[in-house]
Amino acid sequence: MTSLLTRFMSAGLLLAGAISATPASQDDDPVYDGKKASVWVDTLNNDSSARKRALAIEALAKLWATKQYKESIPTIGRALRLDSSAAVRSQAAIALGGLKEGEIAKGARELVDALGAEKESRVRKEIAIAIGRFPAVAKLAVTPLTATLKDADPATRLAAAEALALTGSDGKSAAAGLVPLLQDSDKAVRLAAVVALGRVTPEGASAIAETMAKMLGTEKDTGMKSELATSLGLLAEKSPTVVTALAKLLTEPEDDLRRKTARILGTFGTAAAPAADALLKAAEIDKVKDTRADAVHAFGSALGPALKTRIKDILMLLKDPEFEVRLAVIEEVGALGTELKDDTETLKTLRGRLSDQHAKVREAAAMALRKIEKKAEPKKEP
DSSP: HHHHHHHHHHHHHHHHHHHHHHHHHHHHEEEEETTHHHHHHHHHHHHHHHHHHHHHHHHHHHHHHHHHOHHHHHHHHHHHHHOSSHHHHHHHHHHHHHHOTTTGGGGGHHHHHHHOOOOOOHHHHHHHHHHTOOOOHHTTTHHHHHHTTOOHHHHHHHHHHHHHHHHGGGGGHHHHHHGGGGGGHHHHHHHHHHHHHTSOOOOTTTHHHHHHHHHHHOOOOHHHHHHHHHHHHHTTTHHHHHHHHHHHHGGOHHHHHHHHHHHHEEEEEEEGGGGGHHHHHHHHSSSSHHHHHHHHHHHHHGGGGGGGGHHHHHHGGGGGHHHHHHHHHHHHHHHHGGGGTTTTHHHHHHHGGOOSSSSHHHHEEEHHHHSSOOOOOOOOOO
């Protein structure tokens, strides 16, 4: 009886082992479209048909996405570097570009190396597009991406410039390759160069900003003007040429562009003083209340302490029907603090706003009066 029981237990253990081993074996070589993964690998590495090799890339990409088949990415990466067909290499780049953020480390080096060695423009384009999906990879590929900016195909230059825009300060060396694209015959390429140059913290930013300011003087496209303004703000080069060029945008018909410009000028501090009159006019007449309010703040920032000399101009804006604009005026006046302690007219005007119809304006007026009338701390005896 004991012997019989032992045989049954042994048979059960063997059966359990066989059952548990089967899925592991299947997972090591999963099936897609009726073929084992290892067969797809062999097809990609050895088949003479480019069409079949391209299908093998699609299959291995699917096997990675669904089964995490470990040979998928290395095999696709090898094809990207070594396959004789440009169509297959392009398909390999597209497949690697389809990886998730947490997976791209497995194929990052393949993309970077392949871009540096690739001779076909259409393949370089797909590699640059793939790299452009992953900022971390783009930072590793600054050198080959910069070289790709010289490609004869505008779509390839575009993909390279867009990828470089993701590199931040790691891409500052690409500026020399991006600047010529500001004059590119293709509008999309010019736009991508403007975007990238504003984000790679380039060396020679002053000269680049001057070039962009001149572009603003002749550019007709609203989208391009908007990106030029954004990049000028990011470059933070505050020369009179740049400030004057930006100030002209305050009369543009596009609402978002006017507001963006007011905000950018507001970040320039007193360097934006040449735009003060344009900002004041925008604060008076712009049809969008938020733009008027932003222009008020920018006007105050541009003048700094010298706002005291234009106090009547800014107080005039308290007639605005929108409380956001009145609030901005009072905040800028209050920021002058005790500089206005002897200005009886301004103090009278602020006290009048203690009965403003909007609570936030009343609160701001009370705070401004406290700042202006604040008594100096008595000096302590040593």
